[in-house]
Amino acid sequence: MGVFIGGGAIASSLLVLFLCACTADAQLRPNFYGGRCPNLEGIVRGAMRTAVSSDPRLPASIIRLFFHDCFVNGCDASVLLADTPTFTGEQNAFPNRNSLRGLDVIETIKAAVEAACNATVSCADILALATRDGVVLSGGPTWRVPLGRRDATTASQSAANSNLPGASSSLSVLLNSFANQGLNLRDLVALSGAHTFGLARCVTFRNRIYNDANIDPAFAAARRATCPQAGGAGDPAPLDVTTPNAFDNAYYANLLSRRGLLHSDQELFNNGSADSIVRSYANNGAIFFRDFAASMVKMGNIAPLTGSNGEIRRVCSRVN
Numbered sequence: 001m002g003v004f005i006g007g008g009a010i011a012s013s014l015l016v017l018f019l020c021a022c023t024a025d026a027q028l029r030p031n032f033y034g035g036r037c038p039n040l041e042g043i044v045r046g047a048m049r050t051a052v053s054s055d056p057r058l059p060a061s062i063i064r065l066f067f068h069d070c071f072v073n074g075c076d077a078s079v080l081l082a083d084t085p086t087f088t089g090e091q092n093a094f095p096n097r098n099s100l101r102g103l104d105v106i107e108t109i110k111a112a113v114e115a116a117c118n119a120t121v122s123c124a125d126i127l128a129l130a131t132r133d134g135v136v137l138s139g140g141p142t143w144r145v146p147l148g149r150r151d152a153t154t155a156s157q158s159a160a161n162s163n164l165p166g167a168s169s170s171l172s173v174l175l176n177s178f179a180n181q182g183l184n185l186r187d188l189v190a191l192s193g194a195h196t197f198g199l200a201r202c203v204t205f206r207n208r209i210y211n212d213a214n215i216d217p218a219f220a221a222a223r224r225a226t227c228p229q230a231g232g233a234g235d236p237a238p239l240d241v242t243t244p245n246a247f248d249n250a251y252y253a254n255l256l257s258r259r260g261l262l263h264s265d266q267e268l269f270n271n272g273s274a275d276s277i278v279r280s281y282a283n284n285g286a287i288f289f290r291d292f293a294a295s296m297v298k299m300g301n302i303a304p305l306t307g308s309n310g311e312i313r314r315v316c317s318r319v320n
């Protein structure tokens, strides 16, 4: 074809180009299940509403599950697979151990979806929908969730250890970790805005409140009161000191006043390339909401299993 390109060859290469563009763009789509599970979105939303009414922290825990799923070999529900004597999954990787929450709620929602549409909807898609609904229930933006992901039959503890950035990360480490997933600086700053709700354990911010220089002194002192430097586990603290359970842009205002809880949070506003984006989100919640929704769709598109790859799990915590 490189030597002689006749009309037929041009037509067929155009066709190939067209097909490639099509499959790349159209892998996931909001109406993927259509008539095969018409009440899917209502079932997930109703179950989330019930669960959140007794646990306001749940939306934070669920979105974190989604993040920790997507960054480890794609959004394939691998994070939901429990360890067994013969299977090592991701739940005991360092970023996940003793800190994942909401697994039981995803399992409850999955059971409700199975009762309505047997063996049809993946756990990966249920997690994506529950994540969006949790953000909305907490006051955040909404977006249409592209669907059609299938569930992994494997998981990788080592990929979870290497792909998920830690709280002590510098801006360049964060940027690199996001770039590895096809996400840019703006995605990093927007998605970090999920730290507008939820809690972090003392072990994740101890070093910051005792050793960092770019921290508001009164804020550091308040945090030290319940997170001892030595001799105890301490208490978890809100990632957003201003509005701990609400999904809003207060996280960014906190960064402007050097009240980011994690070292990695404050790295986004520390005389670097992310400063101007942080400022714009702090000043304009609508821009943050718009960008956040777009970046969530982008993160949700990371390496999904589609077509005949993977499976539709019956139960999210184990393969069929």
Ligand code: HEM
Pocket: 057, 059, 060, 061, 062, 063, 064, 067, 098, 099, 100, 101, 165, 166, 167, 168, 169, 174, 191, 192, 194, 195, 197, 198, 199, 200, 201, 202, 204, 239, 262, 264
């Ligand atoms: C930018 C790099 C990130 C780092 C270094 C990071 C780190 C952390 C750490 C250390 C915790 C506390 C975990 C614990 O103490 O158990 C945490 C919690 C949390 N993270 Fe991140 N995170 C990052 C990005 C994200 C992203 C992209 C999202 C979602 C889109 C997210 C959502 C959350 C939420 C909501 C919580 C609170 C969870 C709960 O209360 O159960 N994080 N994160």
